[in-house]
Amino acid sequence: MNVNYTELIKKIKGSSVPKPLSGTLSGHAAGEPFDKHVYNEIKKQLPKNTFRQYEYLNDLYSKNAKTIGFEARQALFNSPTVLFLLSRGKNATDKWSVENPFDEKQNDTADILVVKDNFYEIIDIKTRNLSKSAQAPNIISAYKLAQVCAKMLDNGAGDDSQFDNFTINYFEIDWELEKEKLICKDAHFVNLFKCNPDNLYINWAAAMQLQFHVCDLDQEFKGNMEDWAKAYLKHFVTQAKKRANDMIAKFVKPFEKYIN
């Protein structure tokens, strides 16, 4: 990894951002200024390597302006896994041009992307209002992550490139409102591929999202990325089977007596 998170936490902890003007301090809106703040601090560490996801795509396609169309642009990524995580859909990619670049998109995988020496560091920022006990936030689609793991295993056989060229990190900012400012009281960093996948909670009814507070995620997994991908897929399949069984028990059995 290229970002120095210990340094980042030092810079962010105790810092403050103006309270957003738009009324409520609910999740997304309140966090946004901190997201920008973290982006600026990472950019200070790695000025040439720090991007928003859409900025990176615009940069990549601009530098290869002669490469036109979805498939040719897909080929600009040196990893099918990173391609899957970062690229936009066929239609949007076909339409891209220097005059018609991508804009920010709410469900992009990365809030921040650090690309250096062919290594992709995907960073997602989670902000948390300490004065509310909120439920764990959406992290990433459990299904999307299963597809990522399958792609890693499909493409990594024989060499290590698919396992060593990207990672997914989460950065949490715990803030409180004080005198019209949001003050960062604490900050936490975790690497998704260092947690024990068996502990990951999948909320099937909430768009199959993994949900956790970054500060609560263990970092106990001892294997490499290949081990993690296999362990995660095992967990995902077990949980999907369990959910299918639970659905029969909860949504079918109790109602069968009414329908004959």
Added chain:
Amino acid sequence: MNVNYTELIKKIKGSSVPKPLSGTLSGHAAGEPFDKHVYNEIKKQLPKNTFRQYEYLNDLYSKNAKTIGFEARQALFNSPTVLFLLSRGKNATDKWSVENPFDEKQNDTADILVVKDNFYEIIDIKTRNLSKSAQAPNIISAYKLAQVCAKMLDNGAGDDSQFDNFTINYFEIDWELEKEKLICKDAHFVNLFKCNPDNLYINWAAAMQLQFHVCDLDQEFKGNMEDWAKAYLKHFVTQAKKRANDMIAKFVKPFEKYIN
């Protein structure tokens, strides 16, 4: 039904509300002023019978101030189905007092409640920005509705009271922004129990919500409430089985090869 919806649509169509101050015109915030507008118009029709859901509960418990505690207050409802749809949880109901009444809650079933002659008319307001092609909104939890239908069938045997003492209606307002005002261009009314249940779409990954645009819902069901409850439960069970099978096909089968 006690509300005259033909009259209501006449009053609402062409009317306008001020544009909400808080920035974006996204779903919930933009709709709110229209929700109040509809409430006021229904209250003109039925001044003594029109409530917000929390107002009705406050009114009912205040009029029966000697009835204290969850179970006794539950018994104030003359229908287990209406009770299930409208009452709050045990803890909140135990704590209720004239000094500590209920406040509005976002996931209450009814936006507006019209209660007359022991008949409960539950009304949910959906607002729609005509300049955006939005996906169909969340209507009600398909599971909650299955529980409602089961309760109707459990309690309705031998007399018709459970089938005839409530209904659920949806009212859609289609608006456009014109010169800092939201103008209602069209309005639509449907009764949930008059649609063909087989056409209802359940979004299992979105909190199992039924989703439809009010203006698109058919009103073709010819049977009574008992028939509807049975037909809905048949549809719900079929769909739950299908979803469980789909989960195995989509989330288990493709990944099994990686985990052995």
